[in-house]
Amino acid sequence: MNSERKLVYVAKRKHRYWITNWKRFTLFAVFVFTVAVSLFVSLITEDKKDVKPMLAAEISSQNPTVQTHMYIQRDKQINDIEQEEYQSQKMEHLATDASSKCSTISASERELLERLVEAEAKGESLVGKIAVVNVVLNRVRDEDFPNTITEVIMQKGQFTPVANGSINNTPSEESILAVKKAVDEDYKVFGTDVLYFCNKKTATNRWMIENREEVMTIGNHTFFR
Structure with a gap:
């Protein structure tokens, strides 16, 4: 047990x-x-x-x-600064260039140009008057024409007011302003290749109309390159 x-x-x-x-x-x-x-x-x-x-x-x-991602913002800021500097320099250059153009035109050339505008574009708009100045200045720069304002305007067979004597008329305030805008302020209605204009309704010589390229019409004047 x-x-x-x-x-x-x-x-x-x-x-x-x-x-x-x-x-x-x-x-x-x-x-x-x-x-x-x-x-x-x-x-x-x-x-x-x-x-x-x-x-x-x-x-x-x-x-x-990905490697360059961190530099994008910095590069953008640098680019913005450079663009601002470029625009500033461009404006300074334009101001200097306009001043230079003004100084190269004598008082007698300016007066002759104002009288031509009055005779050629009397009754036209301010833009139409400036366009006439542009044609004269374009011819001065072009190798196929004389290189001074006086010689361009007085060139034989080129401007009717020289032949009929209306170029001796006193210029209006608007004609004087048109020359100031185009010469002193470098105001351009079209490019530097536009060298001719005429009133197609009254033109007796059709050479320009038949042989040159039409660019634009302002008032009664048609402009050609």
Whole structure:
């Protein structure tokens, strides 16, 4: 009887010992697993932090567009500054150029030009008068015509007012203003290749109309290149 109780007691102790050990093993396994997961997550996070700058650097080195992206804003600012300086210099150049043109025209040439405008474009608009001045100045610059205002205006067979004497009429304020706009302010109605004009309704010589390219008509005058 005693031996049976002893066997039962021993069996119970073994059973409790096994259960206890199993619980300890389970807890230890859970602990180890938790630590392992934590380490793994930590490593993954660190790798991601390292990979992002490395990947960005690699893309930057392989892609010139990405590599130069950081300079775009700076280059734009520099370009804007350069454009402002260019426009400023351009305006200064135009002012200097206009002053130079004014100084190269003598008082007698200016008066002759004003009288020609009055005779040729009396009754025309201010733009129409300026266009006549433009033709004279274009001829001065062109190699096929004389190189002074007086010689261009007085060239034989070129301007009717010279032949009929109307060039001696006193110029109006608007004719004087037209010369000022074209000469002093470099106002251009058309390009420098326009060298002729006439009234197509009253022209007796059709050479210009039949042989030159028509550019525009202002009032009664048609202009040709």
